[in-house]
Amino acid sequence: MAGGSVIEVADAGIRFRRNRGGRRSFKDLFSSRTRRNRPGEFWALRNVSFTVQRGEAIGVVGRNGQGKSTLLKLVAGVVLADEGRVDVAEGVAPLIEITGGFVDDLTVRDNVYLTAGLHGMSKREIDEAFDEIIAFAEIGDFIDTPYKHLSSGMKVRIAFSVISRLQEPIILVDEVLAVGDRGFREKCYKRIEEMLAGGRTLFFVSHNEKEMRRFCTRGLYLDKGTLKLDGTIDEVLSIYDKDYGA
Template sequence: MSAPVITLTGVGIRFRRNRRGRRSFKDLFAARGRRIRPNEFWALRNVSFTVQHGEAIGVVGRNGQGKSTLLKLVTGVVLPDEGAVRVTEGVAPLIEITGGFVDDLTVRENVYLTAGLHGMTKKQIAERFDEIIDFAEIADFVDTPYKHLSSGMKVRIAFAVISRLEEPILLVDEVLAVGDKAFREKCYRRIEELLAGGRTLFFVSHNERDLKRFCTRGLYLDKGALVLDAPITDVLALYNSQYGIKPA
């Protein structure tokens, strides 16, 4: 078996309840190995797993159990307070609708900015620009400031850009729930194309049908702990049984 593309070893990360915003590097390094304080909590604790290239992982759990934090660790947006995260391939994250987009820039400018930040050259972006706009179905709003788009339109352009990146790992965190049903299905077909092409997928969702559609393996998080790493059907069965949820 080839080396994993993602490895988490004994990972833990804590946050303060009375402080907003991202912690500084000074805070992160000062906190390592320190006893947790009353106003702090572990968002994740002692989480370990590996992911092979081409796997499709569904991340399951109630709100506030560490799912989004886990994806942010994989992207490098946040750093662990303990343990280690190793990612050997590039990541295309669709975690927050507004992530990477600037309100006062136009859609066109944001496409060039966001794709450029993810490593695409200006020439590559120009070659794919029409394809991105056509997929998002917002040709009439190309020169409109991003802040004037509806939440659904923001999802469309974000997914259109991120799904055109060549990064081997795709992270999707619930954001498609904002889009309309027809466009959501269009995005799902695109995800299937990427999976068929060998991409690795992390998919956070509360929709059991979607999880079964894309994912063969599941990670069940509860109170910041990895409760189960198993086939997605087994993970969903345990989650449903613990919370009295009728299977989809």
């Protein structure tokens, strides 16, 4: 990658089916990008290109269903592009769903070790960080409770606490903080600011403009699956507000 860029997205597109029962054939994996869409298919994202420099804080703006979460999943490697390319030069810590990858039937304790371990932390590192993870999440009385029995707010707390302890240089945050209570959100905000001060790269999705302006200097405005505007966060939010009267 050129210069200090850590993410390069070039003409990326991803195609989904509206009918969950539909199947893609093996031949589809090797078909050209010009293949005609099958009935029921649609492009969640298409012709999206941008470059991210190390340490940038980017807010992804758009209405529901315009491709924001899909874009974060492409960067995280959760889904693969059907056309174009997505190159990510550094590790990613994704908080892109409320579950944070946790397993319902495992306890909080087991989930902390599983999730942190899958993201590259050693058992010793998790042992050393475990008490701080639980203290930050404020769920010390529920360590041995199955994850599925936690409230939505508790799930957000433990998921954010684990993901924010990872040392991955790129952080993805998608809407999840909207579920937490005000006091915990403020604690999360301060943690995000600490990570940004340490040189992390942030992708942030929220419908809260105050949050966007607090963390982000740059914005990507997605509309109907395409990148409508790449500019400062103030420019992007201004155009978005004009379009939809937010």
